[in-house]
Amino acid sequence: MTRRLTASTLALALAGAPLLAQEDMVTRDRVGPADAENALTFRLTAYDLYSSDPATSAAFEELFVDFIEDNPGWRIDTQLQTGNLSQEQARMIEQAQAGRGPDCAMVDSAQLATYKAAGILSPMNEYFTEEEIADFFPYVRDGITDEDGNMLAVWWFTDLRVLYRNTEVVPEAPQTWDDLQAAALATVEQGYEGILFNGARGEGTTFDWLANYWALGGELVDEAGEPVFYEGENRELFLQAVRYYESLVDSGAAPARVTSIATYDDMLAAAAASTTAMFVGGNWMYAQLQTTLPEEEAAKWEASELPGPTAEQRATGTGGWTIAALTDDPEKVRMCAGIAKLYLGPGNAFQGLLPTQASLYDEYDTYAGPEFEVFSAALENGRARPGVAIYPEISNQIQILLGEVMSGAAEPEAALDAAAEAVEAAYARQ
Amino acid sequence: MIQSRRSRWGNALTYAAAIPLAAFFLIPVIWLLSLALRTPAEVFLGAARLVPEEPTLANFRQVLTDGGFRLYLWNSVKLAFLGAAGAVACAAPASYAFSRMSFRGKPALMMGILAVQMVSGLVILIPLYRWMDRLGLLETHAGTTLLYVSAGIPVTVWLLKTTFDGVPRELEEAAAIDGLGRFETFLRITLPLAAPGVASALILNVILNWSQFLIPFVMLSETAKWPISVAIFNYAGATNATTTQLLAAACLVAVVPTLIIFVALQRLIVGALTAGAVKG
Amino acid sequence: MIARAARRRTATPPPAGGGPVPARPLPWLLPVLLFVGLFYLWPIVDALRLAFTDASLLDRDAAFSTEAIGAMLGSPALGTVLRNTAIFTLGSVVGQILLGLAIALLVVRGERNGLRGMLVMRTLVLAAWVIPGIANGIIWQMLFSEAPFGAINSALRLAGLPPVAWLSDPGNAMMSAIIATVWQGTAYSMILLYAALRSIDDTLYEAAAVDAATPWERFRFITLPELRGALLVNAILIVIMTLNTFDVIISLTGGGPGRATEVLALFTYNTVFYNFDLAGGSVLSILLMAISLALAALVAAFLPRAGRR
Secondary structure, eight states: OHHHHHHHHHHHHHHHGGGGGSOOSBOSSEESOTTOSEEEEEEEOTTSTTOSSHHHHHHHHHHHHHHHHHSTTEEEEEEEOOSOHHHHHHHHHHHHHTTOSOSEEEEEGGGHHHHHHHTOOBOOGGGSOHHHHHTBOHHHHHHHBOTTOOBOOEEEEEEEEEEEEETTTOOSOOOBHHHHHHHHHHHHHTTOOOEEOOOSSSHHHHHHHHHHHHHTTOOSBOTTSOBOTTSHHHHHHHHHHHHHHHHHHHTTSSOGGGGGOOSHHHHHHHHHTTOOSEEEEETTHHHHHHHHSOHHHHTTEEEEOOOBSSSSOOOEEEEEEEEEEOOOOHHHHHHHHHHHHHIIIIIHHHHTOEESBTTHHHHOGGGGSHHHHHHHHHHTTEEEOOOSTTHHHHHHHHHHHHHHHHTTSSOHHHHHHHHHHHHHHHHHTO | OHHHHHHHHHHHHHHHHHHHHHHHHHHHHHHHHHHHTSOHHHHTTGGGGSSOSSOOSHHHHHHHHOHHHHHHHHHHHHHHHHHHHHHHHHHHHHHHHHHHOOOTTHHHHHHHHHHHTTSOHHHHHHHHHHHHHHHTOTTOHHHHHHHHHHHHHHHHHHHHHHHHHTSOHHHHHHHHHTTOOHHHHIIIIIHHHTHHHHHHHHHHHHHHHHTOOHHHHHHOOSGGGOOHHHHGGGGSOOSSSOOHHHHHHHHHHHHHHHHHHHHHHHHHHHHHHHTTTTOO | OHHHHHHHHHHSSOOSSOOSSOOOOHHHHHHHHHHHIIIIIHHHHHHHHHHTBOOBTTBSOOOBOSHHHHHHHTOTHHHHHHHHHHHHHHHHHHHHHHHHHHHHHHHHHHHHTTOTTHHHHHHHHHHHHHSOHHHHHHHHHHHHOOSTTOHHHHHHHHTTOOOOOTTTSHHHHHHHHHHHHHHHHHHHHHHHHHHHHHTSOHHHHHHHHHTTOOHHHHIIIIIHHHHHHHHHHHHHHHHHHHHTOOHHHHHHTTTOSTTTTOOHHHHHHHHHHTTOOHHHHHHHHHHHHHHHHHHHHHHHTTHHHHHTO
16 A cells, blocks of 8 residues: 555656656747757846736747747747845855856846946847937936946836825825824724735835935945945935834834835735735836726735935936846847847836836837826936945844834934944945 | 543543644645645635635645656655655664664764764755765765655654664573574564564655655756656746745645655554554 | 563563674665665755855755854844744654554553543544645635634634634644644654554553552553653654754644744755755754754653663
8 A cells, every 4th residue: 555655656747757858839937949059048037928817927938939939040948037035145145256156147136236236247238229228218327337337137028116095095295204104093993904015024015215315315334335324414414214113103104014014916816805905016006906806806906116305305216127148159149238228128028027118118008197297207307226245234133123113122312323333344344 | 430531521631632732733734735626716715715715625736747757756755765665674783783782982983873964954955965976976866865865864863773772682682592602683573563663764755755856856957857845836926926825735745755655664663653563 | 670671671681782693784774875875965065065155946956165154143033933943843842752652552452451432542643644735724724713713712602612813823833733733743652652652461460450550650660661762762853853853834824924933944944945045044044953962862861761772
């Protein structure tokens, strides 16, 4: 009995193995014919070509197959990266320095600076016309270009944070911090949770909150890339933005559980369950709300620019992903640039992500919806995170600080002093 | 009579204690199953939908029809079993020596083997990566297996030493009188007597290897070589859809093979234990 | 009678030394030594070397420096992190051993009396164990969710009880992390103790039955002393595993709120993966190793007495 069970388990496992053998243009680890003479390794995230959503993966398969037909003799060996960004980054940099990195890879825009500093990226200028480069939004162009004018990556989509609200409960979009707090408290009286945002340990917490600090005019680092958020004028602005969050929780406008919210999925869940009437979320969540909520519920939700300290002082954090070449081989850099263009235009249009070139918004019908007007208006006040290697630690310290202040474990001043000390120590060691 | 009434009370008490404990271990698994059976729209409805209104097998179907998934499972089986077999094969003679021989530095050596276990995998991982690169073993299942073997060795040495300690020496001494050499005695007498312990060490290793994440993650960058423990995170998170239900289904599918193997082999162990070979 | 039975047992077993053949252990130890040397010692030596440099993940050239040691050991966060580590380790280890022992005892008793469901019980505990650590964190995050629809809190509300701030309250967050760790790790203790329980000589219990010993007496004077060795080995192994664990915490709380659940292993991870500070990370991992060694030595100090049996 026992032995038979074991044997059948093994047989089951063995039978699974050869199922992959069929010759296909797109498999789990390659695009193009297996016997092509040239191969490019491409490390990508699991959101498109290998998406768990069949429609998305089918659309990208088509794009990739067309691309391979335009480039006969080539094959793309694909490598997936997991969602653990900091581990993936460390692994890729370590591999690149050992000469074993992929030829071409997707890199989070916030991490691009680290790759630039490690000196492992190849310029892509010659594969783009001057007009195409000029077409990128200014902050995008700054982010991907080095001091010598080399374009080291293609930042193919951007994202930003906005305020979502259930218009049935909160008809008017709050414009200032005070508006938001008052509106949130009014919803609490009706039995809602108030306003939700990320407050746990995670990049989202820093990123959501930075918009408030930037709206006040604060800076994280100076021109030379040295951390300055705890000095001079910045210190007061920083504390002001921290106290804003503190008062949201203390007044009950935001529930204490925000310090346990680490992903935007929690916000989506609360919207789906109708327990909250407002939350801070990414622009991509507009589409998620449409697919997750029943139609009449989804129709109640609208996005607006994040409130500022005053209606005039606004900012929002912008992120997104880039594609960069880690190889020195010019032919492979050309292929990598070609792949980046697939994502930049048609790929974005299919997924409804925000392209980084102004002209693309007119080129594709996807961007005709009213939500894109809100997004592009808010993008005017978009700020990218500073492209310095100390940023991850600054972010880590801000997460700790906000968690301690909002859970009542520390006062803003003391928490800021501790964060400053830690960041200075880490900076001195870099 | 008294005996039986007492044992009936004892049985009731056993159940009274076992049921809450079982519930503690069961509830999260039920929760996982509940999520795996939901449609995306129901995922966010929480405990109120413990039994989904529209249960669906679509998540399991999607995970199982994903060609890559079977490959990941196969990779896991290969790495976990080879690694476990390697660890037991290497550790068994050493454990025997620790159990039966006395030599200088034995306690220190035993503590030393345990001590290496205390090194956080985190930091030796990067020196290890550079070292494996120099040995030319990166990106291979062979290199990954070697690391699984070494990860399993310390615990296995200790487990098997305890097992061998429980095997009576009289039988070995008899074998020695019959003229068997030490290694033959070990192979033909001690090892069969210690079979249940060896089997449980093997299974322990298989299970520990099955959930290895850091080693394969760092060693292997080609997706087709990934074991399921790494691949499972492809189902976590996406930009345009919610995937909690898929992750839940993938977790269950990933866990079932080890459970089947365990339940099957567990009977083997219990059988061997009760056969009385080990009783001293 | 019990005492006599125990004495009888101590009389037979092995003399402490080797068998009749002179011991030549090297060939027996060779495979283990080779693996340990190649894949542990060498990288550890390298990690030690890195601790005395200014190495970073970002560039491969490292120069000699003792700065990392000063910076890491002088870090103001270290105190909090060590305190968290102590609470987390103590709570998880005690929890895993007690639960593991309880379940092993129940299952052994159940099997002796032919009760149904014991295989199910064992399998359930093992199921928790084979779920990958990060997935485990995700499951418990949903269970502990403080949203109005969170699994445990919504059940509490149905029962008319107030909700609990499982993750957002700094004190509770540590307790929640311990519960999730115990849930997953108990299987390991259970297996070890189960095997040890099954190998206890039945004649000891038979002797006790003749003496009409109460269940407590049987447990106190037979089971516990017989389990002593297994319990100690188990304790050492779990202490080490728990100290090096952070995957459950990283997906459950990420170390937060604030720093409330940041343990030394997670702190080390952050130092390497946020700061790319390989030298600092090496210093911390050596500290972690030193703490593990000290604790293991402390537990091992009880071993000789157990070995005398």
